[in-house]
Amino acid sequence: MNEIRSVCIAGAGAIGSLFAGHLGTLVQAKVLARREEHAARLNAEGITVSGKSQLHADIHAATSPAELGDVDLVIIATKATAVEATAKTLAGHFPNATIMTVQNGLGCEEVVARYGDWPIISSVTFMSGVRHSDVHVEYELDTATWMGPWLSGSATFADVEQVADLINRSGLKAEAFEDLRPAQWSKLLFNSSVNSIGAITNLPHVKAFAAQNGVSDLGHLVHAMMDEGKRVAEAQGIELYEDPWEMNVKAVSHGSTGEDDYAHVFSMLDDVRNERATEVDWLTGAVVREAARLGVPAPIHETLYRLVKAKELSWQQDQPH
Amino acid sequence: MNEIRSVCIAGAGAIGSLFAGHLGTLVQAKVLARREEHAARLNAEGITVSGKSQLHADIHAATSPAELGDVDLVIIATKATAVEATAKTLAGHFPNATIMTVQNGLGCEEVVARYGDWPIISSVTFMSGVRHSDVHVEYELDTATWMGPWLSGSATFADVEQVADLINRSGLKAEAFEDLRPAQWSKLLFNSSVNSIGAITNLPHVKAFAAQNGVSDLGHLVHAMMDEGKRVAEAQGIELYEDPWEMNVKAVSHGSTGEDDYAHVFSMLDDVRNERATEVDWLTGAVVREAARLGVPAPIHETLYRLVKAKELSWQQDQPH
Numbered sequence: 001m002n003e004i005r006s007v008c009i010a011g012a013g014a015i016g017s018l019f020a021g022h023l024g025t026l027v028q029a030k031v032l033a034r035r036e037e038h039a040a041r042l043n044a045e046g047i048t049v050s051g052k053s054q055l056h057a058d059i060h061a062a063t064s065p066a067e068l069g070d071v072d073l074v075i076i077a078t079k080a081t082a083v084e085a086t087a088k089t090l091a092g093h094f095p096n097a098t099i100m101t102v103q104n105g106l107g108c109e110e111v112v113a114r115y116g117d118w119p120i121i122s123s124v125t126f127m128s129g130v131r132h133s134d135v136h137v138e139y140e141l142d143t144a145t146w147m148g149p150w151l152s153g154s155a156t157f158a159d160v161e162q163v164a165d166l167i168n169r170s171g172l173k174a175e176a177f178e179d180l181r182p183a184q185w186s187k188l189l190f191n192s193s194v195n196s197i198g199a200i201t202n203l204p205h206v207k208a209f210a211a212q213n214g215v216s217d218l219g220h221l222v223h224a225m226m227d228e229g230k231r232v233a234e235a236q237g238i239e240l241y242e243d244p245w246e247m248n249v250k251a252v253s254h255g256s257t258g259e260d261d262y263a264h265v266f267s268m269l270d271d272v273r274n275e276r277a278t279e280v281d282w283l284t285g286a287v288v289r290e291a292a293r294l295g296v297p298a299p300i301h302e303t304l305y306r307l308v309k310a311k312e313l314s315w316q317q318d319q320p321h
Numbered sequence: 322m323n324e325i326r327s328v329c330i331a332g333a334g335a336i337g338s339l340f341a342g343h344l345g346t347l348v349q350a351k352v353l354a355r356r357e358e359h360a361a362r363l364n365a366e367g368i369t370v371s372g373k374s375q376l377h378a379d380i381h382a383a384t385s386p387a388e389l390g391d392v393d394l395v396i397i398a399t400k401a402t403a404v405e406a407t408a409k410t411l412a413g414h415f416p417n418a419t420i421m422t423v424q425n426g427l428g429c430e431e432v433v434a435r436y437g438d439w440p441i442i443s444s445v446t447f448m449s450g451v452r453h454s455d456v457h458v459e460y461e462l463d464t465a466t467w468m469g470p471w472l473s474g475s476a477t478f479a480d481v482e483q484v485a486d487l488i489n490r491s492g493l494k495a496e497a498f499e500d501l502r503p504a505q506w507s508k509l510l511f512n513s514s515v516n517s518i519g520a521i522t523n524l525p526h527v528k529a530f531a532a533q534n535g536v537s538d539l540g541h542l543v544h545a546m547m548d549e550g551k552r553v554a555e556a557q558g559i560e561l562y563e564d565p566w567e568m569n570v571k572a573v574s575h576g577s578t579g580e581d582d583y584a585h586v587f588s589m590l591d592d593v594r595n596e597r598a599t600e601v602d603w604l605t606g607a608v609v610r611e612a613a614r615l616g617v618p619a620p621i622h623e624t625l626y627r628l629v630k631a632k633e634l635s636w637q638q639d640q641p642h
Contacts, residue, residue, distance in 0.1 A: 300620055310522040
């Protein structure tokens with residue numbers, strides 16, 4: 001890929017705003033926004049980042065790629081549920097760009113590749129931000145974005161290293177992997193389990209997710225579901241980078257107090273509470289598809305997948321709740 | 322057992338009121354109520370039944386068995402969640418009575434037997450009523466109550482026939498079985514699946530429960546869960562009286578219109594909507610326990626059991642929803 005002198009962030013939610021603000025301090029930063037009003041404010045005010053970083057960057061924003069000119073890197077930072085629509089918008093534009101996807105779960109790269117032959121970089125991010133307005137985001141969790149070449153495409157490890165280097169110099173954290181799958185699948189199996197269980201029970205990530213005493217304890221379900229997912233990873237020769245069960249136990253320790261008061265509300269639970277379509281097709285559904293392809297039984301993933309889809313269906317029913 | 326000249330109904334919800342009203346036209350009917358106010362109104366006004374039956378019966382009601390004297394038959398018509406407390410109240414009373422349980426699921430007979438050596442009749446009921454007040458119930462679904470001797474106790478088939486005959490003469494429907502388990506397990510496997518799935522998805526019994534097209538369709542889950550339950554029944558030599566999947570398909574046909582507008586709201590879903598403890602321990606949990614005892618894998622039942630228990634736990638969390 002070209003030396004990166006300009007980037008376009010497609011989708012400026014919390015993650016997209018963090019990328020645009022930070023990268024905008026080093027290279028020309030453009031934003032492809034969905035709303036005209038959002039683009040207008042970004043053009044007038046740029047992006048301000050507070051919290052773990054304190055910075056401001058000018059932004060060139062528009063709602064159509066034709067107004068943005070070419071760039072060297074496009075980061076698609078929408079939710080997985082919006083990637084298809086975004087890729088459709090990008091088709092025929094940014095001919096010299098490499099595209100990086102940052103969605104939860106599996107399968108967004110395939111969707112992007114259907115709309116153009118850009119080299120594609122896969123990534124998973126663990127950073128988080130709080131979006132205070134269209135032009136102000138607070139950098140909260142300063143954990144890394146892990147990235148690697150999408151193995152069915154033409155991006156090289158050198159491309160990934162260049163992007164990771166730029167991200168690190170901008171004040172965010174990135175790590176380049178020759179094969180992202182061990183890291184990607186660690187996060188996938190963590191999220192395909194805890195995110196779907198949270199969505200269906202209305203529980204944030206409380207200690208019950210690691211409880212394994214009585215037969216009805218939720219930790220037994222989380223553990224069995226992750227073990228099932230690990231067998232799907234094993235069947236395709238992926239050695240996990242981190243053990244999802246250990247990630248789960250660590251996540252519910254909640255520091256020294258051990259209280260559940262600040263338990264993390266999963267993104268899918270937030271979607272369910274707001275009756276928005278969830279990312280279950282890219283998380284639990286992705287494991288179900290891979291399991292079927294490989295002939296590995298996955299009854300627990302199938303169950304949670306169907307339950308979350310049925311929960312989404314319940315919003316269309318004319319009923320009291 | 323004695324010829325039945327007096328009965329006591331413990332718990333006068335919809336089902337209990339239907340039994341008390343109907344049986345009270347043939348024999349002396351007593352009601353063991355939880356609330357003083359309820360007992361007082363029953364003593365003053367009796368029970369009126371409308372709908373499929375039109376009748377009135379005088380009732381002798383109290384909140385303590387000591388005030389009721391002996392009876393020949395006790396029908397425990399509370400929810401499964403209240404059977405332990407009811408049996409504790411009955412301990413030491415009604416020495417000449419046979420006790421009949423009418424709860425959903427498995428395991429209530431064992432609980433009753435811990436508090437006295439009464440002969441016990443098992444039953445499952447498919448009738449339904451709408452409780453309009455403490456003294457007025459509408460008889461809605463006039464389907465039968467199936468009954469048989471509890472096989473670990475001393476009730477005989479002749480006892481069951483006598484009770485069934487009384488119920489039939491009173492205007493309700495009953496059927497006596499020498500071995501109730503084939504009927505009981507048909508209803509158990511139907512309810513352990515559809516009730517828990519409804520509770521966790523907020524869906525009443527809509528057509529989606531029988532849909533089996535795409536991989537994420539809910540009918541696949543219902544079907545797989547019932548097949549799993551059938552393997553648990555088979556392992557103990559029980560040949561089902563009705564196929565639970567066929568019961569499910571029939572139940573979602575909703576007559577000629579095919580609309581979901583009048584889809585049945587499962588009792589566990591009603592409990593969840595009102596944040597009351599559900600009967601999951603006697604339904605899905607009962608299948609989990611039997612599967613473990615017999616060494617039959619039951620991952621889907623385990624999953625739904627743990628999800629419903631986690632849903633109950635979510636009400637104790639201090640959170641926005």
